[in-house]
Amino acid sequence: MNEQLLYPLKFAPILKDKIWGGSKLKNSYGRNTQSEQLGESWELSGYPGDESVVTNGPLKGKNLRALIETHKAALVGERLYKKFGNSFPLLFKLIDANDDLSIQVHPNDEVAGKRHNSFGKTEMWYVLEADPDGALTIGFKEACSRENYLRALAEGKLEDLLQKVPVKQGDVFFIPAGLVHAIGKGVVVAEIQESSDITYRIYDYERKDDKGQERDLHTEEALDVIYFGASPNPKTQYKARLNEETPLVDCEFFTTGLLRFDRELQRDYSHIDSFVAYMCLDGDFTIESPSGTESVTKGDTLLLPAALHGVKLTPLSGQASLLEVYVK
Numbered sequence: 001m002n003e004q005l006l007y008p009l010k011f012a013p014i015l016k017d018k019i020w021g022g023s024k025l026k027n028s029y030g031r032n033t034q035s036e037q038l039g040e041s042w043e044l045s046g047y048p049g050d051e052s053v054v055t056n057g058p059l060k061g062k063n064l065r066a067l068i069e070t071h072k073a074a075l076v077g078e079r080l081y082k083k084f085g086n087s088f089p090l091l092f093k094l095i096d097a098n099d100d101l102s103i104q105v106h107p108n109d110e111v112a113g114k115r116h117n118s119f120g121k122t123e124m125w126y127v128l129e130a131d132p133d134g135a136l137t138i139g140f141k142e143a144c145s146r147e148n149y150l151r152a153l154a155e156g157k158l159e160d161l162l163q164k165v166p167v168k169q170g171d172v173f174f175i176p177a178g179l180v181h182a183i184g185k186g187v188v189v190a191e192i193q194e195s196s197d198i199t200y201r202i203y204d205y206e207r208k209d210d211k212g213q214e215r216d217l218h219t220e221e222a223l224d225v226i227y228f229g230a231s232p233n234p235k236t237q238y239k240a241r242l243n244e245e246t247p248l249v250d251c252e253f254f255t256t257g258l259l260r261f262d263r264e265l266q267r268d269y270s271h272i273d274s275f276v277a278y279m280c281l282d283g284d285f286t287i288e289s290p291s292g293t294e295s296v297t298k299g300d301t302l303l304l305p306a307a308l309h310g311v312k313l314t315p316l317s318g319q320a321s322l323l324e325v326y327v328k
Contacts, residue, residue, distance in 0.1 A: 007291035022098025028300035043301035046088025123193035139231025259307030283320030
């Protein structure tokens with residue numbers, strides 16, 4: 001297919017029920033499910049077995065891997081295609097924690113590659129909603145030895161060592177591989193991460209699943225990857241600017257900015273050798289490209305192919321906001 005026919009792509013969300021999930025993704029973000037335990041909505045995924053499928057335009061029905069196989073660098077960028085081939089390097093999610101998630105940690109690329117033939121998992125969170133007492137667990141309050149960690153784990157006192165951070169809408173957290181973390185009850189986040197599903201669960205509050213069994217823990221595997229240092233001031237500090245990009249996170253795996261706009265905005269990506277993804281946080285807008293115009297609303301995630309060097313964004317009612325993500 002001619003590269004000129006590439007356009008902003010929408011995808012069908014992949015819905016994942018979890019024992020800690022709830023109904024906010026259904027009620028606030030329009031996810032089509034009867035479940036009251038919807039924990040995750042995978043918005044844009046090339047993860048094997050969970051490849052996102054296009055819902056708009058001439059490429060409707062094609063999955064993300066098939067698109068990369070066909071369009072190669074035109075879809076993801078020359079540099080990224082050389083590095084990742086037909087694999088899509090990132091995974092985008094919405095997560096609703098109707099109960100506390102397990103305390104967990106993720107391996108880096110080196111460990112995940114050796115143990116699981118997988119990418120590691122560095123991620124970031126943008127808080128979409130939070131109950132008044134909503135909080136996240138992020139790292140240790142003070143530097144901790146392996147011995148003290150294992151003792152606290154055995155005595156059921158791990159939470160005493162960990163840092164709990166109250167959160168509100170708009171808070172941003174960067175979670176590198178190795179950082180112990182958990183999303184707390186009443187918090188909804190947009191998550192951007194490496195394309196990996198490797199999680200080492202280190203504490204789960206002794207919860208039981210629907211069969212009366214406690215979920216597996218990964219104590220030994222986690223020991224080799226945990227960062228035992230203190231994690232002061234884990235929140236990303238930023239001041240949102242209207243009608244221009246506000247930088248949030250810049251790491252080797254992804255670069256994320258916040259766009260809040262109440263007027264027409266031109267975005268030029270001719271200098272970026274990468275796809276660009278939009279996650280609409282609030283409001284609605286149109287995105288105009290040489291291939292036509294698409295409408296976008298709260299909760300939508302779009303993929304802009306690398307061959308698409310510029311788009312025009314126009315808010316439809318008041319102010320709109322989105323996360324803009326690409327790979328440097």
